[in-house]
Amino acid sequence: MKGVTGMKPKILSICGSPRKDGNTAVLLHEALKGAGDAGAETEEIFLLDYNIGFCDGCEKCYVNDGRDIGECSLKDDMTSSLVDKIYHCDGLILGTPSYWSNVSAIMKNFIDRMIVFTYDRGDCGPAPRLKPGRKAMLYVVGAVSYRVSSFGGVHYLPFQAMNCICTFANIDIFGTQRKLLICPELLPQGNLTT
Numbered sequence: 495m496k497g498v499t500g501m502k503p504k505i506l507s508i509c510g511s512p513r514k515d516g517n518t519a520v521l522l523h524e525a526l527k528g529a530g531d532a533g534a535e536t537e538e539i540f541l542l543d544y545n546i547g548f549c550d551g552c553e554k555c556y557v558n559d560g561r562d563i564g565e566c567s568l569k570d571d572m573t574s575s576l577v578d579k580i581y582h583c584d585g586l587i588l589g590t591p592s593y594w595s596n597v598s599a600i601m602k603n604f605i606d607r608m609i610v611f612t613y614d615r616g617d618c619g620p621a622p623r624l625k626p627g628r629k630a631m632l633y634v635v636g637a638v639s640y641r642v643s644s645f646g647g648v649h650y651l652p653f654q655a656m657n658c659i660c661t662f663a664n665i666d667i668f669g670t671q672r673k674l675l676i677c678p679e680l681l682p683q684g685n686l687t688t
């Protein structure tokens with residue numbers, strides 16, 4: 495098995511829950527373990543452990559300067575560490591709890607800062623800086639399943655938020671089917687949807 499770099503593939507799990515022993519963490523840990531068992535190099539990332547400032551919207555990074563990564567004006571753990579890890583990975587496993595039918599604030603902040611992997615192409619919207627090849631799996635964990643929710647696709651927005659940045663950054667979503675998993679034995683506090 496070879497990654498985009500021609501070496502062993504590197505897979506990162508990125509957890510957007512503030513609870514490091516919560517359901518999202520359990521799920522991502524299992525998914526990452528699967529990647530490891532299949533021969534990938536793996537790294538488990540909890541966004542909570544990183545100092546990531548809010549995107550200030552300066553759009554300095556959003557200029558088409560031909561670089562693979564836009565230059566962010568903020569200097570924090572996103573610029574010094576996470577962006578580099580993402581640049582050098584082959585796959586991402588992104589996970590967030592559903593918070594009021596959206597991603598957690600921690601995940602949203604991370605998504606906003608991923609703008610460095612895009613640039614402005616005018617009226618056509620953001621263009622990707624990254625070459626194709628990276629893939630992502632998205633997980634949303636919630637206490638409310640599709641079946642009992644009066645909102646129907648209650649987990650739609652968190653998926654869409656993560657899907658949006660991956661698409662604009664040229665990171666393909668792995669698989670197109672959404673599946674509802676109900677795993678009370680694994681996740682006593684909630685159901686989960688991938």
Ligand SMILES: Cc1cc2nc3c(=O)[nH]c(=O)nc-3n(C[C@H](O)[C@H](O)[C@H](O)COP(=O)(O)O)c2cc1C
Nearest residue numbers: 511513516517518591592593594595636637638684
């Ligand atoms: C602020 C907040 C908002 C929540 N909103 C939703 C929601 O809209 N839909 C849902 O299914 N669960 C919702 N939940 C429940 C969590 O998604 C659920 O408990 C999940 O397992 C938490 O993930 P964690 O165990 O990784 O922390 C909410 C929980 C919190 C704390």
